[in-house]
Amino acid sequence: MESPARVPIRSDADVVLARAQGRLLAAELGFSSTDATVIATAVSEVARNIVQHAGRGELQFDTVRDRDRVGIRITARDNGPGISDIDEALRPGYSTASSLGLGLPGAKRLMDEFEIHSELGQGTQVTMTKWGS
Amino acid sequence: MRVPILRQAKYLIASIQSALTDQELLQLRDDLLDQAGRYRARGVVVDVTVLDVIDSFAARTLRSIGHMLYLRGAETVIVGIQPEVAISMVQLGLDLEGIETALDLEEGLAWLDSRTG
Numbered sequence: 268m269e270s271p272a273r274v275p276i277r278s279d280a281d282v283v284l285a286r287a288q289g290r291l292l293a294a295e296l297g298f299s300s301t302d303a304t305v306i307a308t309a310v311s312e313v314a315r316n317i318v319q320h321a322g323r324g325e326l327q328f329d330t331v332r333d334r335d336r337v338g339i340r341i342t343a344r345d346n347g348p349g350i351s352d353i354d355e356a357l358r359p360g361y362s363t364a365s366s367l368g369l370g371l372p373g374a375k376r377l378m379d380e381f382e383i384h385s386e387l388g389q390g391t392q393v394t395m396t397k398w399g400s
Numbered sequence: 401m402r403v404p405i406l407r408q409a410k411y412l413i414a415s416i417q418s419a420l421t422d423q424e425l426l427q428l429r430d431d432l433l434d435q436a437g438r439y440r441a442r443g444v445v446v447d448v449t450v451l452d453v454i455d456s457f458a459a460r461t462l463r464s465i466g467h468m469l470y471l472r473g474a475e476t477v478i479v480g481i482q483p484e485v486a487i488s489m490v491q492l493g494l495d496l497e498g499i500e501t502a503l504d505l506e507e508g509l510a511w512l513d514s515r516t517g
Contacts, residue, residue, distance in 0.1 A: 279422040286419070286453050304452060304484035308492060311455040315422070369456040373492040 272328045274314075276345075282314040285326050289341065292328050296337050298399055306339060306397050309377040312370040313343040313393050319370075321347020321390065331396060338379075338398040346390040353383050403428045405435055410442040411512055412474075413505070416450055425461045432465055436474045443512035444469055447505055449480030459494040466499040475515050477501065479508035 272292065274285045289310035293303035310326065317324040324345030331338045350356045357372050371393070375381040380396040401424065406413045412435055414428060432444055446465065448454065454462070466476040477500040481489075489495070502508040 283419050283421055290452065301484045301487050304482075305488045305491060307453045308455050308488040311453050311457075312492075315455070315457060369493060373456055373494070376493060377488065377491055 274326045274328075275323070276314050276317045276325055276343075277323045279315070279318055282311055282318060285314040286311045288326075288328060289339070292330070292339055293397075296330060296339060296399060298339070298397070302397065302399070305377050306341075309374040309395060309397075310341055312374040312377075313341065313395070316370050316393075317343060317345045317347070320350075321345030324390075333398070336398050336400075338396050340394065340396040343393040343395075344390065345392075349387040349389055350383065350385040350391055351387055353385060357383070402431070405431060407435075407439055407441075408509075410440070410516065411445065411509065412436060412439065412441045412443075413445045413447065415447045418450060419452065420458075422457050422461075425458060429461060429465045429468065433468055433472065436469055436472055441474050442516040443475045443477070445505060445508040445512065446476065446478050447480050447508075448478060448485075449482070449504070451485065452482070454481065454485050454489055454494070456492065456494060459489065459496060463496055463499055466496075475500070475512060477508040477511050479504055 272288060274288050286307045290303045290307040293306045314326055327342040329340040331340045357375060378395040378397050382394045385391040401418060403414050403416050414432060436444060462478055469476045479502045502511050
């Protein structure tokens, strides 16, 4: 595993930087232009989720390998209020901070693997992976 | 960076030049509403050709722009959504329901001409 890239998330400008980082890494790993766009879009959703619900956090980008496959894994961490009902948060249309409620469920649909760990008062960690062919 | 808005006869053309933050998208919405009223625009083109990501916030804001301008008496057309962006939007479950789209600026202006006479 190569050394990870990290992008601190504190504002909506950082959401744009995180998108660009996701696209850059995806291109370096040989993902198609369409997959790079899909990854950048999922990154945008989880990064905005941090800004809206926790105020600040970080995204980590890792290259992962499994036999002859290469993938990109994005871990989004914050120390925000946490999510009380994860199943509910992943249902399209669920919304708190006046978002459309498509953020997390949207990112889940775009990626191959998607996991959320959250503890109330402790924070949230989203881990999502896209595999190349 | 503020999105430049050009005036061409009875239309406004907002030509997005780079990736936009959420705040900049909201600024564009406010600027368009303000200028559409001031210049009595009948139609607005929002050119998103350079956007390499349209996520849920951007889609919602583009939709709001169209609906709000409609309430102010102007038609809106979104032009230049890239093929990769269209694929991602559909996979994410986003649409621009109720908003007109066109391939490029030329097609967008032709549509406005057909609507506003």
